Amino acid sequence: MKFTWFHLMPWPHMPDDFREKHRSVWVDLPNKMYEPELGHGIYHQYLDQLEFAEQVGFDGIGVNEHHANAYGLMPSPNIMAATLTRRTSKAALVVLGNSIALYNPPLRVAEEFAMLDVLSGGRLVAGFPVGTSMDTNYAYGTIPALTREKYAEAHDLIRKAWAADQPFAFNGRYTKLRYVNCWPKPIQRPAPPIFIPGGGSVETYDFCIDNTYSYSYLSYSGYLRAKLLMEGYWKRVAERKVDESPYRAGFAQVICVADTDAEAEKLYWPHVSYFYNRCLHVYPGFADAPGYRTVKTIQTGALSQFTQAAVRNYPSMSWKDLTEGRYVVAGSPETVRQQMEELIKTLRVGNVFCLLHLGNMPDDKVRHSTRLFAEKVMPQLRNLWPDWNNHDDRFWVHPMSERLPMKVAAE
Amino acid sequence: MKSRSLKLKHSGISIEVVEAGKGRDLFYLHGAGGHLPKDPLLAALASKYRVVAPLLPGYGKSNGEDGLRDMLDVTLHALDVLAASKLDKPIVVGHSMGGMIAAEMAAIAHTEIAKLCLLAPAGLWLDDHPVADIFSKLPYEIPGLLFHDAEAGQKLLTTGGNMEDPEFLKQFLVMNARRLGMAGKLLFPIPDRGLAQRLYRITAKTLIVWGREDVLIPPVYGDAFKKAISKSKLLRIAEAGHAVGQEKPQAVLEAIRDYF
Numbered sequence: 001m002k003f004t005w006f007h008l009m010p011w012p013h014m015p016d017d018f019r020e021k022h023r024s025v026w027v028d029l030p031n032k033m034y035e036p037e038l039g040h041g042i043y044h045q046y047l048d049q050l051e052f053a054e055q056v057g058f059d060g061i062g063v064n065e066h067h068a069n070a071y072g073l074m075p076s077p078n079i080m081a082a083t084l085t086r087r088t089s090k091a092a093l094v095v096l097g098n099s100i101a102l103y104n105p106p107l108r109v110a111e112e113f114a115m116l117d118v119l120s121g122g123r124l125v126a127g128f129p130v131g132t133s134m135d136t137n138y139a140y141g142t143i144p145a146l147t148r149e150k151y152a153e154a155h156d157l158i159r160k161a162w163a164a165d166q167p168f169a170f171n172g173r174y175t176k177l178r179y180v181n182c183w184p185k186p187i188q189r190p191a192p193p194i195f196i197p198g199g200g201s202v203e204t205y206d207f208c209i210d211n212t213y214s215y216s217y218l219s220y221s222g223y224l225r226a227k228l229l230m231e232g233y234w235k236r237v238a239e240r241k242v243d244e245s246p247y248r249a250g251f252a253q254v255i256c257v258a259d260t261d262a263e264a265e266k267l268y269w270p271h272v273s274y275f276y277n278r279c280l281h282v283y284p285g286f287a288d289a290p291g292y293r294t295v296k297t298i299q300t301g302a303l304s305q306f307t308q309a310a311v312r313n314y315p316s317m318s319w320k321d322l323t324e325g326r327y328v329v330a331g332s333p334e335t336v337r338q339q340m341e342e343l344i345k346t347l348r349v350g351n352v353f354c355l356l357h358l359g360n361m362p363d364d365k366v367r368h369s370t371r372l373f374a375e376k377v378m379p380q381l382r383n384l385w386p387d388w389n390n391h392d393d394r395f396w397v398h399p400m401s402e403r404l405p406m407k408v409a410a411e
Numbered sequence: 412m413k414s415r416s417l418k419l420k421h422s423g424i425s426i427e428v429v430e431a432g433k434g435r436d437l438f439y440l441h442g443a444g445g446h447l448p449k450d451p452l453l454a455a456l457a458s459k460y461r462v463v464a465p466l467l468p469g470y471g472k473s474n475g476e477d478g479l480r481d482m483l484d485v486t487l488h489a490l491d492v493l494a495a496s497k498l499d500k501p502i503v504v505g506h507s508m509g510g511m512i513a514a515e516m517a518a519i520a521h522t523e524i525a526k527l528c529l530l531a532p533a534g535l536w537l538d539d540h541p542v543a544d545i546f547s548k549l550p551y552e553i554p555g556l557l558f559h560d561a562e563a564g565q566k567l568l569t570t571g572g573n574m575e576d577p578e579f580l581k582q583f584l585v586m587n588a589r590r591l592g593m594a595g596k597l598l599f600p601i602p603d604r605g606l607a608q609r610l611y612r613i614t615a616k617t618l619i620v621w622g623r624e625d626v627l628i629p630p631v632y633g634d635a636f637k638k639a640i641s642k643s644k645l646l647r648i649a650e651a652g653h654a655v656g657q658e659k660p661q662a663v664l665e666a667i668r669d670y671f
Contacts, residue, residue: 027547138547141600145592146480173480285547289599291592298584 004060005053011070012360024283056374060092068139097127106154122187145291247392250351256330274359333376424475432457436501440509443594452656469593482604534606610639622651
């Protein structure tokens with residue numbers, strides 16, 4: 001099993017009457033709510049938490065890209081990952097990822113990911129999301145019905161740029177470059193392991209299978225509701241007659257660990273509530289621009305994460321609802337272990353993206369929950385895929401063997 | 412009103428064309444919402460003209476939308492459909508997105524289009540008067556955006572389906588994704604594909620019609636079109652919103668009859 005400690009980096013100062021005052025946490029929330037001088041401390045606290053996660057033994061630390069929102073303050077996850085290369089040395093840097101259809105030219109992603117891979121000594125996991133409709137279409141203006149074609153072309157360019165050792169010409173529909181020449185190039189050859197965040201698009205299953213990429217389902221509705229979607233994926237894997245390595249798949253789960261079940265509710269409920277009620281408060285008109293999802297995907301009945309959030313009516317859900325429904329895996333280390341084992345086995349995933357910071361959770365609680373998970377839960381879950389020797393080389397990083405010792409100037 | 416299928420030779424695209432009425436030829440291009448279930452404007456126009464109203468790929472039974480990506484693709488496609496329709500000096504009428512396409516056709520093929528009628532056309536952008544973002548609107552907001560009388564407009568839009576029924580909802584979502592997915596190639600995120608710099612090429616005699624209560628594309632855009640097209644007249648119709656032709660079909664019919 002590989003455990004990645006994942007940060008969304010939300011704005012933790014949304015007011016109590018946020019839902020009443022604002023229709024959306026994304027796209028049109030006035031940025032007067034953002035206070036840069038507070039933001040300074042918040043960014044560094046969040047980065048400290050990611051570094052702490054490496055210290056206590058997580059395999060990976062994760063960041064991602066979002067725009068025009070208070071849900072996740074990383075328009076450029078690469079900047080965050082770059083800072084992490086300096087003060088971490090073991091954990092994979094899981095950048096999940098860069099929305100490749102948004103970069104002009106998308107070669108920028110090939111270059112920056114190569115920079116991160118070189119800086120980190122080959123520790124980069126490269127994520128290529130299509131991006132949410134809020135980000136891709138409404139905040140960044142990509143035409144919905146052309147998003148996927150643009151994405152496919154960007155992917156093609158990036159892979160060719162990494163593979164080539166000579167300049168070449170790229171004549172795409174959206175990007176035309178007479179000289180593609182990726183300096184630097186990544187340490188990991190032919191490419192860093194690639195994870196694709198998906199939300200049930202049939203096309204994405206095949207894309208992952210065709211390219212040996214890991215399919216990552218990033219959901220906030222927990223593993224019980226994810227079962228159907230992941231079964232669809234594994235069914236497709238079987239149909240395509242490729243091996244069923246659990247590392248072909250990953251799942252994101254909200255997790256809260258305390259000494260006892262009762263203590264978990266006491267410690268974490270306000271922050272869980274903040275996350276579900278403020279961070280996920282997306283105006284339904286922004287959740288899914290017409291044309292963003294293919295007709296084929298709509299026909300399978302899959303709804304986007306944020307359309308689901310609107311449908312689910314989180315404000316009416318209590319701690320009991322969220323934990324019993326396993327939206328949130330919470331409780332004592334033993335409770336969490338049991339539920340995580342069930343998650344891993346039922347979804348058949350080798351990667352778990354652990355969401356241990358939530359909403360406006362203060363630093364001491366984040367570290368408490370993180371430490372308990374790392375020390376009392378993670379070791380019990382390490383050996384769940386013995387047939388695969390608990391590792392699949394195709395879906396994890398290959399750091400260079402002899403790295404330079406890091407000397408941080410300030411120390 | 413009958414519809415027939417028209418196959419385009421070169422692209423292989425199959426187009427659904429609604430045809431009705433007798434008289435002089437009138438070629439009609441719909442807006443982003445397609446035709447209404449019983450479109451009052453088409454009915455009114457068909458009382459005096461032979462109306463030929465093709466559906467854009469992505470709408471109804473018309474296919475081939477994946478091959479149309481930008482303004483030029485769509486303009487040339489519409490000119491292909493016009494040519495294949497073999498009409499005799501038609502009046503080319505377009506509403507909203509259809510007006511944008513019609514204006515592009517008249518700018519590019521200005522020797523072929525001599526009579527042009529633009530009903531609240533899209534295609535321009537004025538910073539001080541932003542066009543509403545139709546893509547992020549929820550279904551219940553649409554009638555108020557399209558009609559001056561939202562309640563009456565709601566009745567025209569309703570197709571009689573039950574949105575609580577998952578199968579109907581799925582069909583609705585597929586239809587919406589096809590139609591607005593296609594429309595987005597011309598209108599998203601800002602409905603400006605450079606038409607302003609081409610309007611001077613239009614030599615057609617042009618009638619511009621705007622609903623005085625249009626809240627989607629404010630009436631001030633009528634002045635901008637009027638200013639940019641040399642042989643043009645601007646007519647404003649009271650108590651009408653963006654769907655001016657559907658809300659005031661007789662007034663629009665008379666304006667077209669008077670002008671051409």
